[in-house]
Amino acid sequence: MLTRHIKPMALQARRLYVEVMFQVMGQALQAISEMDREVQAEARALPNGFIFEMMVMPNGPNMIIEHLGAGALRFHAGKPPRPVNLSIQFKHIAHAFLVLSFQEKTSVAFANDRMLVNGDISHAVRMTRILNRLEVFILPKLVAGRAVKEYPDNLKLPTKLISAARIYLKVASQFFDRVRATT
Amino acid sequence: MNNDYYEFFCPVKVIAGKAALEHIPYEVRGLAAKRPMIITDKGVRGAGLLEPIISACEESDLEIVAIYDDVPPDSSTAVVRDIVGVYRQEKCDSIIAVGGGSAIDTAKAVNILASEGGDDIRAYVGAGVIKKALKPFFVVPTTAGTGSEVTSVAVIADHEKSVKLPFSSSFLLPNAAIIDPRMTLTLPPHVTAATAMDAMTHAVEAFTCMGKNPLSDAYATSAITKISASLRIVMKDPKNADARLELAQASTMAGIAFSNSMVGLVHALGHATGSICHLPHGLCMNLFLPYVLEYNLESIREPLGELLLYLEGPDAFAATPLSRRPEASISAIRRLRDDLYKHCKLPRTIKETGKIKEHELEKIATNALDDGSIMFNRREVSLEDARAVLKRAWA
Structure with missing residues (x-):
């Protein structure tokens, strides 16, 4: 009896977690693109106005990112402003949860066919590198090591802590701006 | 070191060995096709590699109704359009690709247009665009390397935009790959x-x-x-x-x-x-x-x-x-x-x-x-x- 109620709650919690993680990652991507030169250099190769989407098939949670130009990224909550140029689609919410809870690396998820890519593969490779860069900054080393193929040797703790603090601060400020705009 | 999850897919019938080419007529008819077209390149035809295939088909009363032998090493959207024009004009109903990577990839793209309609292969670029089975398709590799006869991708150049267009679908896989040692002897x-x-x-x-x-x-x-x-x-x-x-x-x-x-x-x-x-x-x-x-x-x-x-x-x-x-x-x-x-x-x-x-x-x-x-x-x-x-x- 109890398990019949707990299971749907667990599935709902998983969906909610994926939704929240997409929101946090989207805002963090915007933040890191405002301060990290490596991310800016990677993003600069994308066309201006390029729209990237990461979503769960068929109509699950999603994250929309736009390249504004000069390496700056903007997170869009909800629907994309224009047709999407590159879409990375998880086949199921369970697969998105594995990746977003850092139980499976993004590269392993690709190798395991958990995701489909619609669009230019070279842009998908580039966006994956940007996501990896974000993860090594905002996650503790132990967790980041599970999320990316290799944790960069040259990233020192003080740099990581300062960068992470700045990213989280920007994410918080973007969050409050959005809340204020909607009330 | 293996993954804890994997997928594996290969529905291609492999026909390999001595006198394998002589199985082509049976395989073509087995899929209710009667009017195959051969897609190849000048090198393959010049080396006489089409002769045993044509002869095998003629002996079994299967007519090859069209042969396109001008596939370039770096095939393009224009070549695909030309070939599908011949395919339609000759009322073909199946394709036999004979060659290396370029001829096979071109034939895969031609099969998309021949089956789905249209003249612009660019409309089908990317993964998962094709949703149903295509026309009967057979591949006879003449090199031993690319493995294109068992891959579900094709790459065609778009010379107008100077880009290479990738096509990916399990429906691009041929119905059969015919591997005959006569094809690589020369x-x-x-x-x-x-x-x-x-x-x-x-x-x-x-x-x-x-x-x-x-x-x-x-x-x-x-x-x-x-x-x-x-x-x-x-x-x-x-x-x-x-x-x-x-x-x-x-x-x-x-x-x-x-x-x-x-x-x-x-x-x-x-x-x-x-x-x-x-x-x-x-x-x-x-x-x-x-x-x-x-x-x-x-x-x-x-x-x-x-x-x-x-x-x-x-x-x-x-x-x-x-x-x-x-x-x-x-x-x-x-x-x-x-x-x-x-x-x-x-x-x-x-x-x-x-x-x-x-x-x-x-x-x-x-x-x-x-x-x-x-x-x-x-x-x-x-x-x-x-x-x-x-x-x-x-x-």
């Missing part, structure tokens, strides 16, 4: 060596990269055994039909392996080099294979050590201490490359190609980082890493 030594090393690289990368799985491993190791045993024999005795068949089968097996587990940095560098310097793909694979294995060494010691058994046989495997097997595998590949160089001057270093300038290495490294294959390489490759591998491969 392959020149240089092409034989380069395409065999392409197949070898497919198998080695399938076995050592991130998407490896038990089923693709079985195909990859079998392909490596066959190439290791037969390539030197074919180089000495090009008319040896048995050894030729072994190479052709190895190519198909390596194709099945890598299309289910993907490839890595050798292919990323090879694709970039091929597109910038216009070198044959197999040659590029031969250039980079040992250098990339050395770069990846610490992350692939276990599978690479295991490969020694298939590269050198059980005696050499047993005589080599466990800790030395990965390095011994690389040495075995180097020795094979040295032998090929002696036989037909297949370049082992970038400098030996004489076609790549040192200043082009930077662009090759940059482009390789954006290649999809790099995603499945065990190590995270930085620009500095790619530069370092190229530097080692230079001379």
Whole structure:
């Protein structure tokens, strides 16, 4: 009896977690693109106005990112402003949860066919590198090591802590701006 | 080191061996087709490779109603449009591709338009666009390397926009691949060596990269055994039909392996080099294979050590201490490359190609980082890493 109620709650919690993680990652991507030169250099190769989407098939949670130009990224909550140029689609919410809870690396998820890519593969490779860069900054080393193929040797703790603090601060400020705009 | 989850898919009927071509009429009719079209290139036709196919069909009262023999090495959207025009004009109902990678990829694209309609192949670019089965499609490979007869992708150049368009769908797979030793008997030594090393690289990368799985491993190791045993024999005795068949089968097996587990940095560098310097793909694979294995060494010691058994046989495997097997595998590949160089001057270093300038290495490294294959390489490759591998491969 109890398990019949707990299971749907667990599935709902998983969906909610994926939704929240997409929101946090989207805002963090915007933040890191405002301060990290490596991310800016990677993003600069994308066309201006390029729209990237990461979503769960068929109509699950999603994250929309736009390249504004000069390496700056903007997170869009909800629907994309224009047709999407590159879409990375998880086949199921369970697969998105594995990746977003850092139980499976993004590269392993690709190798395991958990995701489909619609669009230019070279842009998908580039966006994956940007996501990896974000993860090594905002996650503790132990967790980041599970999320990316290799944790960069040259990233020192003080740099990581300062960068992470700045990213989280920007994410918080973007969050409050959005809340204020909607009330 | 295998993944805890994997997918494996290969619905292609493989018809291999002596008198395999004579099975074509039966296979065509088995899918209710009566009016096949052959798509090939001038080299294949000039070498007389169509004769046994046409003769086999005529003897079984199956008429080949059209032959398009002008597929260029770098096929384009315009070529696809021209061929589909002939297909419709002659009211064909099936396709037989005879050739290497370009002819096979072109035929896959033609099959899309012939089945789905339209004249612009660009409308079908990408993955998952095609939703239903296409017209009956058969492939007769004339090189032993690309494995295109068992892969679900095709790449066609769009010369107007100077880009290569990828098409990916399981519906692109042929209904049958016909592997007959007569098709590769006249392959020149240089092409034989380069395409065999392409197949070898497919198998080695399938076995050592991130998407490896038990089923693709079985195909990859079998392909490596066959190439290791037969390539030197074919180089000495090009008319040896048995050894030729072994190479052709190895190519198909390596194709099945890598299309289910993907490839890595050798292919990323090879694709970039091929597109910038216009070198044959197999040659590029031969250039980079040992250098990339050395770069990846610490992350692939276990599978690479295991490969020694298939590269050198059980005696050499047993005589080599466990800790030395990965390095011994690389040495075995180097020795094979040295032998090929002696036989037909297949370049082992970038400098030996004489076609790549040192200043082009930077662009090759940059482009390789954006290649999809790099995603499945065990190590995270930085620009500095790619530069370092190229530097080692230079001379």
